[in-house]
Amino acid sequence: SQAAATPVPTPTSTHSSNQSFRHAKRTAKDYIFGKMIGDGCYSTVFLAKDIHTGKEYAIKVCEKSFIIRQQKVQYIKREKDALNLLSNVPHGFVKLYCTFQDEERLYFVLSYAKNSELLKRINEVGSFEINVAKFYAAELLLALEKMHAKRIIHRDLKPENILLDENMHLKIADFGTVKILNNNNIASDVPIPEDEQNSSNDRSRKVSFVGTAQYVSPELLQHRVDTYASDLWALGCIIYQMISGLPPFRGPTDFLTFQKILKLDYEFPEGFPADAKDLVEKLIVLDHNKRLGASDQGGTYESIRNHPFFEGIDWENIWEQTPPKISPYL
Numbered sequence: 001s002q003a004a005a006t007p008v009p010t011p012t013s014t015h016s017s018n019q020s021f022r023h024a025k026r027t028a029k030d031y032i033f034g035k036m037i038g039d040g041c042y043s044t045v046f047l048a049k050d051i052h053t054g055k056e057y058a059i060k061v062c063e064k065s066f067i068i069r070q071q072k073v074q075y076i077k078r079e080k081d082a083l084n085l086l087s088n089v090p091h092g093f094v095k096l097y098c099t100f101q102d103e104e105r106l107y108f109v110l111s112y113a114k115n116s117e118l119l120k121r122i123n124e125v126g127s128f129e130i131n132v133a134k135f136y137a138a139e140l141l142l143a144l145e146k147m148h149a150k151r152i153i154h155r156d157l158k159p160e161n162i163l164l165d166e167n168m169h170l171k172i173a174d175f176g177t178v179k180i181l182n183n184n185n186i187a188s189d190v191p192i193p194e195d196e197q198n199s200s201n202d203r204s205r206k207v208s209f210v211g212t213a214q215y216v217s218p219e220l221l222q223h224r225v226d227t228y229a230s231d232l233w234a235l236g237c238i239i240y241q242m243i244s245g246l247p248p249f250r251g252p253t254d255f256l257t258f259q260k261i262l263k264l265d266y267e268f269p270e271g272f273p274a275d276a277k278d279l280v281e282k283l284i285v286l287d288h289n290k291r292l293g294a295s296d297q298g299g300t301y302e303s304i305r306n307h308p309f310f311e312g313i314d315w316e317n318i319w320e321q322t323p324p325k326i327s328p329y330l
């Protein structure tokens, strides 16, 4: 007699349809595009709503022809690699949900930072109270630790591309300028010392990128050295700016700003808190090897975390805490 065939379980229809739904590649038609919220040099960021879930996202749109013409293909690839590397880090970065393209454009679907740019918040109130500056400096430091641990150097950190989410927690955005060290996909367990990384052929390579004048480090300006410490220089500039309202190096032209940077020509306004001044002076150091944290190992900037400026920060729970109110500076 026919052996009773064991029934093959038929996949439940909901499961399979969800399964297929979940993997259906999105297109622009799946979103309602709203206002433009950010305008980069070769991309535009729109607020958008997913028509299936109603969720809000930021969608970064890049014109393919423009990227090719401007020879920015490498930057776009690096940005996508960096965003992918960082998308499983729970805090401190905008998350990349998916990408798709059509004939003319590339689309990146990212988290929407509802409370916009840190720069806008600083300008609205003039400058931050010390406990507000300390809180955001701490979140920025933790984000730098995560980024550097994944061998990513941002190279263009500035208050314009540090965003605030709906709970007023910090998110770093705009990875078009990153450098991903040892990105030759060879699992090099022995990290190549920095000076060897910039082998002679690198020096001959034309560098097509320099950060934003006010925040660019001397080594990026002069010797084109790729070092994590360039982001520590920017951290120093951003702490200075949160407390005083303006970046330390400012000139009527970029060239004059660069000159001030190379001469370390800046001063602290009256009443700048002593601990903050001491930390900024230890980060804004011309020799990148001598910046506080430059020789820290193990994925945390212990020597910066332990600086008196960060007295009272609860490093393990800060992302779960309610950020201090940004109130106008009386």
Ligand SMILES: C[C@@H](Nc1nc2c(c3cc(-c4cn[nH]c4)ccc13)C(=O)N=C/C2=C\CC1CC1)C(C)(C)C
Binding pocket: 037, 038, 039, 040, 041, 043, 044, 045, 058, 060, 094, 108, 110, 111, 112, 113, 114, 115, 116, 117, 160, 161, 162, 163, 173, 174, 175
């Ligand atoms: C830094 C960037 N500006 C911005 N980039 C992003 C925003 C963003 C949001 C507002 C905003 C929110 N409310 N009101 C304004 C203002 C500027 C934004 C966002 O929500 N989500 C992801 C973003 C960027 C993701 C990118 C890494 C791929 C530039 C200036 C380059 C366009």
